[in-house]
Amino acid sequence: MSETSPLIAFSHVVKSFGGNHVRAVNDVSFDIAAGEFLAVVGGSGSGKTTLLRLANRLIDPDGGTITVAGEDITGIDAIGLRRRIGYVFQSGGLFPHMSIAANIGITPRLLGTPKSEIAARVDELLDLVQLDRTQHRDRFPHELSGGQRQRVGVARALAAKPRIVLMDEPFGALDPVTRDALGNDYRAMHVRLGLTTIMITHDMAEALLLADRVAVMHEGRLIALGTAKELSRIDSPYVGELLGTPRRQAERLQAALSQNIAS
Numbered sequence: 001m002s003e004t005s006p007l008i009a010f011s012h013v014v015k016s017f018g019g020n021h022v023r024a025v026n027d028v029s030f031d032i033a034a035g036e037f038l039a040v041v042g043g044s045g046s047g048k049t050t051l052l053r054l055a056n057r058l059i060d061p062d063g064g065t066i067t068v069a070g071e072d073i074t075g076i077d078a079i080g081l082r083r084r085i086g087y088v089f090q091s092g093g094l095f096p097h098m099s100i101a102a103n104i105g106i107t108p109r110l111l112g113t114p115k116s117e118i119a120a121r122v123d124e125l126l127d128l129v130q131l132d133r134t135q136h137r138d139r140f141p142h143e144l145s146g147g148q149r150q151r152v153g154v155a156r157a158l159a160a161k162p163r164i165v166l167m168d169e170p171f172g173a174l175d176p177v178t179r180d181a182l183g184n185d186y187r188a189m190h191v192r193l194g195l196t197t198i199m200i201t202h203d204m205a206e207a208l209l210l211a212d213r214v215a216v217m218h219e220g221r222l223i224a225l226g227t228a229k230e231l232s233r234i235d236s237p238y239v240g241e242l243l244g245t246p247r248r249q250a251e252r253l254q255a256a257l258s259q260n261i262a263s
């Protein structure tokens, strides 16, 4: 792979469900460079999760090609590919009957990593996601807050040292303060570890604040992809509407803050 080749490339990808009834992903093409953070936004059912599931071969496309590091992924063993790509689920997706340490260490264990190395790696990952080692290692998922569970989900996704991390609404179910903190912490990890991240979010403000570029899905199609500035120049009522909400909120907040300061 040359320096300029994309790390992940979708080319005219199509995926339908139920015969041809639902075209969940319809002729989608885009490239992601190594080290990039891409957010995917769009309404419910627009094909966002399907895009992520295609990228790690949880499902295969009906048409088009997907390459990772220049290699067509249909030729790669799906399980091997999934171990190279971290996946963070919406609700944490932790195994309820397993301790936090066992949840984080599951992929290294499946890869045959020695026990002592796994234990050291789990502690390193708990540090990375800012959870106290001794307090959390032996707890079970139900003994953690939602934010702590999502931190464990991130740690587990990073356990096998993937270059790529896919995140499906990772912070969606959290209160705004925890969500903001976790988003910022993840962004810092993304940079520090040199990751390439694709993150689905329903929150356009979160997408604009965390990601380098934002992809907008609508009814299975990728209708826009760019930086905040590039998106603001796109002539699309749908994209305009998506950008409108955080913009209006920012203006209202600014007005409220300046009123308080003046009074």
Ligand SMILES: Nc1ncnc2c1ncn2[C@@H]1O[C@H](COP(=O)(O)OP(=O)(O)OP(=O)(O)O)[C@@H](O)[C@H]1O
Pocket: 017, 018, 022, 023, 024, 042, 043, 044, 045, 046, 047, 048, 049, 050, 051
């Ligand atoms: N396994 C499946 N079988 C049948 N239809 C499916 C399947 N997976 C997804 N779909 C359909 O494909 C379309 C896209 O679904 P997808 O989950 O990708 O949307 P999404 O944008 O992630 O939605 P949300 O934001 O609600 O999670 C939807 O119409 C959905 O019902």
